[in-house]
Amino acid sequence: MGNLGNPRKTAEILEKYNFDFKKKFGQNFLIDANILDAIVSSAEIGPEDTVLEIGPGMGSMTQVICENAKKVIAVEIDTKLIPVLTETLSPYDNVSIINKDILKIDINELATEYGAKSFKVVANLPYYITTPIIMQLLEAKSLIESITVMVQSEVADRMKASPGGKDYGALSLAVQYFAEPKVMMKVSPECFMPKPKVESSVIRLQCYEKPPVDVKDEKLLFKLIRASFNQRRKTLANGIKNASFLNFSREEVVEALLEMDLSETVRGEALSLEQFAKLSDTLTKD
Numbered sequence: 001m002g003n004l005g006n007p008r009k010t011a012e013i014l015e016k017y018n019f020d021f022k023k024k025f026g027q028n029f030l031i032d033a034n035i036l037d038a039i040v041s042s043a044e045i046g047p048e049d050t051v052l053e054i055g056p057g058m059g060s061m062t063q064v065i066c067e068n069a070k071k072v073i074a075v076e077i078d079t080k081l082i083p084v085l086t087e088t089l090s091p092y093d094n095v096s097i098i099n100k101d102i103l104k105i106d107i108n109e110l111a112t113e114y115g116a117k118s119f120k121v122v123a124n125l126p127y128y129i130t131t132p133i134i135m136q137l138l139e140a141k142s143l144i145e146s147i148t149v150m151v152q153s154e155v156a157d158r159m160k161a162s163p164g165g166k167d168y169g170a171l172s173l174a175v176q177y178f179a180e181p182k183v184m185m186k187v188s189p190e191c192f193m194p195k196p197k198v199e200s201s202v203i204r205l206q207c208y209e210k211p212p213v214d215v216k217d218e219k220l221l222f223k224l225i226r227a228s229f230n231q232r233r234k235t236l237a238n239g240i241k242n243a244s245f246l247n248f249s250r251e252e253v254v255e256a257l258l259e260m261d262l263s264e265t266v267r268g269e270a271l272s273l274e275q276f277a278k279l280s281d282t283l284t285k286d
Helices: 007-016 033-042 060-066 079-088 107-114 127-138 153-160 170-178 218-230 236-242 250-259 273-283
Strands: 050-054 071-075 095-098 119-124 144-152 179-187 200-207
Touching: 033 060, 033 144, 033 179, 033 200, 050 060, 060 071, 060 079, 060 119, 071 107, 079 095, 107 119, 127 144, 127 153, 127 170, 127 200, 144 153, 144 179, 153 170, 153 179, 153 200, 170 179, 170 200, 170 218, 170 273, 218 236, 218 273, 236 250, 250 273
Parallel strands: 050 071, 050 119, 071 095, 119 144
Antiparallel strands: 144 200, 179 200
């Protein structure tokens, strides 16, 4: 049952199990063996690694991961794919298949259950739910070593964006607080079945042991970032003042900005992660 990464094999499996693609799960299966190999290579998986794969689909990439890793935990939400995975992964004794929604799994509990000190994550993520999954993984901090994922190219651009550009926003800052993002490759729609309507990218997030900035109150930092980009056209001071989940007056924010030698009319997209951390600390009541 090897060599799943090609259109003929994929079609055979789909027919055998009478499988229908479900739009609600955003299913697009990779059918290019070279891309599968390249993704696993980008993840730098070695014989001592425990890999958490999200959305294994039919197991095409899982097979390649199993051949490189010590242990693979494949989390698949679609119950109809479990019999498929049971067959396609039957030659491997180092894989566990979990039929659950990754967003409902406690990463800490998963690590304890499988005796893993940390995970390398590999995934071909459903594009509609990319951000919540990425954030859940990043917030697991020390348990996640790296995240190598296939995402919509537009999302990859946002993750690695720098201040001032149209792609820069809350996602850029959140990702870059926890990890160093690097786009590994672009992937054409032709490499999938069915073909998505957008171009995809593989991005690798190398998680930091310690965030690149020091901040007194991490929760406040992320609330300020969220408020600053909720209304992009507004100034940062007005965005923070209008946020129902914050309790700062416009005057307090302006005073903090002036203390940082920033204009009171500055917008969130102009501030770096370091500046947001400084703003958070300036606004933190000792």
